[in-house]
Amino acid sequence: MQERNKNGDKTLEEGKPSQTAFMVAVHRAHHYLTAPEPKILRDSLALPLSGAGSEAAIQAYMDAIEARFTELSDAETSQIFVRRIVDSVCMRSRVVEECLAASLSRGMQQVVVLGAGLDSTAYRCTDLIKGLDVFEVDHPATQAWKRQRLADANIEIPENVRFVSYDFENQTLAEALRAGGVEADKMTFFTWLGVHMYLTDAAVKSTFAVMGDYPKGSEMVMDFISPDYVDTGGLVENSVDYLAKVVTEMGEPIKSRYFEAELEDMLLASGFGRVEFLSARALIDRYLDGKNAAFDMPDEATSILTARV
Template identity: 35%
Template sequence: MKDDRPSLTARGAAGHRAAHQRLEGGSVFDDPFARKILGAEGCAEADQRARDRGLRPLRLLIAARSRFAEAALAEAVAGGLRQAVVLGAGLDTFALRNPHAEQGLRVFEVDHPATQAWKRRRLIEEGLAVPPSLVFVPVDLERESLGERLRAKGFDAGAPAFFFWLGVVPYLTRDAILATLRFIARIPAGEVVFDYSEPLANYPPARRAGLQGLTERAAAAGEPMISFPEPAALAQDLRALGFDEVEDLDLSEISTRFLGGRKGRGRRAGPHFLRARRRG
């Protein structure tokens, strides 16, 4: 990550969300701020990359995971939850769109200070006001405690909380993943939504080659993908940490629920969307 730019992964995810608004009209996930926060130059780059038709499945998956996460949050808010944490927020725009602000939902955006500073400059450049419900929490997790930094910004560790954790897990070690999940599991009625990919060996050869290319490009850019959990082992880890409910959608279920895929195709190895909850 450069000191004055967000990470490659943050820019890439934002670019896919922005391109989705133009190419598919936000049909999977409508985000009216996606293109504005990325800016004209960023959008031009994203649109240029999107000419590669091979990237369409990834673009739609990124849109679908935001839809999945925000739908889960809406359920939690209906149940009384009033604080959400966006881990590795990047250029995510949920806090700008927060449909639950009138119900008192506070949104804590956690990210590396460099990425967060760049994002805040972009908000100023676009004339986008920081909503009163948004709290920025710059954290360098290699040197600072997530819990301490959140509490210093007004987060209540004794109250229910929802955590977005999208596009982050593959870039973390197993120890770092479990440490974050352990922190969330200690929160009464803590809930988290994240995405991950199975080990490459589980993929059929045709799709394995595509993921291998993605991992190689990420590594070449200095952001290697290093964690590919086995679904059964991950579920066991979550139960051991204290999560009572685990919903894990595989590629077939994601396709059926969000992308118009056919039912009954059976399990397909690939990316997963996971929601884990601890009862209060």
């Protein structure tokens, strides 16, 4: 049985974790195990958190994903598209780590990970989060699953990490954060990765409004699906549409896509004062010493932004 949100749409299966969160962990693990140097992200905990069990199992999952996309074209093109998905998943997490590190000099006080899934930042980057209160926010079923995965993998939960249960479509975020101990008067670093596309427009806007109400200097990093990517046509359009079909079958349908101008207007209207969209070239120059072989991604598909209150 699947839950339905207030708009009547299917959401996560009742009592079951996010399957897309599992896929993302597999992608991060595959990159860590197989990507050439310089690696985009070094997520040594992705494999144990995924529960896949072995490098061979991770490869088997990746082979299955590539096989599904081969239905749209040839095997080589499918490999390119899947590699781009993996690259984007790793790059968005890398941006979070870099931006969070830079924010510490501004006096950042707490971190809120919206839709945390199997994110491992707080467990890998303990020096980075030292002295910060970290709140992982997610659906109760996904959160219970993650805590079990942490226990099974003998990964210690830092004392400054707390879990906040929240359903983006059925609860008020401000109330959930307050109940979870997040202090609205503290400068806060928000991460919102791989989430907005599964929410209604109303839920996205209300989330922006809550984040934009935090003190000056607060910051948010998010990724998004842009119609610019889909409208390029051909394999790209077919692949994105097919990806949407796959995640819908997992119970997490894609509901929102935004042009950059739309997102900027929404964020500015919500209280943010500066929005920066990160191009593929900027990411390569900033984090990979200009070596684009490690990040094969067209600009229109990068879709990562930072916004500051």
